[in-house]
Amino acid sequence: MNIFDIMGPVMVGPSSSHTAGAARIGRLTRALLGEVPVRAEILLHGSFSATGRGHGTDRALAAGLLGMTADDPRLPQSLVLAREVGLEVTFGSVTLPHAHPNTAVLTVTGLSGRTVTVTAASLGGGRVQVTRVDDLEVSFSGDLPTLLLRNRDRPGIVAEAAHLLSAHGVNIATLHLRREGRGGLAAMVIESDQPIPEELLQALNTTDGIVSVRYLDPEGGV
């Protein structure tokens, strides 16, 4: 842990896991959607559900969906602000088998009708882990630029994607592969050291065999 994991962050209270982490989950979900959200259905699991209201977990998640960071003083008013800007948010409870006690499932629809469902856990100290995006099991923190690629399971596709990245000067930090069955659909989750430029996203999108591309830019605002 570096010293700023010990000292800091600056955050709106009361809980680094239930408030700061929740805001981060909301913000990552907005980034994964890649556009302005207009509707969000949020399900809370475990301790998030049991003590979420007292900790402002609901407001923190909504604040994150509005693009706020954990230290934004408007965070406590986020539900009112959401209504004002036309983001409709509903909350419910869910019980997920084997999930971390501080887990939320967010199904979010954007202006264009595009949707994404994100499951993420707040691990403490404001750090989070995304565990599922739509029907894909994943494991990333959102600290690094992250690419989620759906591809047809054929020889050479991983090399092609890796080649495209290196051709754009993007270094791969981690790469995880998953497939649903031989020759079927597979997925790649790539964390990189550099942000992914727009033309690289285009190139990936038009690569034969890559079915869908989602990109999480941790710095990027939508």
Place this chain on the structure above:
Amino acid sequence: MSFNSVESLLDASRDLPLWRAVLEHDCQEEGIPPEQSLSRMDALWQAMKSAVADYDPARHSASGLVGGAAARVESSPHPIVGGFVTQVIAAAMKTGECNACMRRIVAAPTAGASGVLPGVLLPYQSQYHTSDQEMVHALYAAAGFGQVIAARASISGAEGGCQAEVGSASGMAAAALVSLHGGTPEQMAHACAMALKNLLGLVCDPVAGLVEVPCVKRNVAGAMNALACAEMALAGVESAIPCDEVIDAMRSVGALLPDSLRETGRGGLAATPTALRAAQRLRGGAL
């Protein structure tokens, strides 16, 4: 690798101030220039001050259990000690209350224990007219010890109980005070060790699972304990058990704590009849 023993931290401080060793070590790790790290730490220090300045006694927490207490302490008609010590109590409470009321604070090392460091550092600055720069240096000393605690034990109540949150904050604050007051790195280690020892075994038992009761007032305990331990260490009093061994003991005590006393809100104060009634009342409005 961050510092994983107080011994290695003291070794690194042979030829330069301890805070400087922590700063340089972290900059090397992160590949950032010292100015960048210093300005980041300064931002945390300014945020600690703003949180206390922003205190409003009229504010109340979500449960209604927290609010207005620091103002009462400050305006007590008949205080026993008053002065510096009363300021410590008030500053720790103000930050704790701000946290419970969803205001902006600095997690140090956590949000629950956010009142301990500002609790001792703000009154110190106004008493001794120390510069912001020196206060920032003290935060590096605190972070150095915090790093070792996080590496060898834990700074999370869910893992190690409140000894890991308020206890760790108290140990860090004791070291920071010794650093500010011109003590040696060895004295910082003794202060930190004594502060941790005094709070060893402290359980995490928040009423209704909220960071309100007993958290706000435990920040006062952490701050006062830090003050006493720094005073002892500066006078040459030593911890009979070395700091690293105390931290290891804290880890094993944490591991022995049952789940009910590690932030689940199911044991200790959280299981008292009054707490259960409060929780019941809140659940009416739960999500």
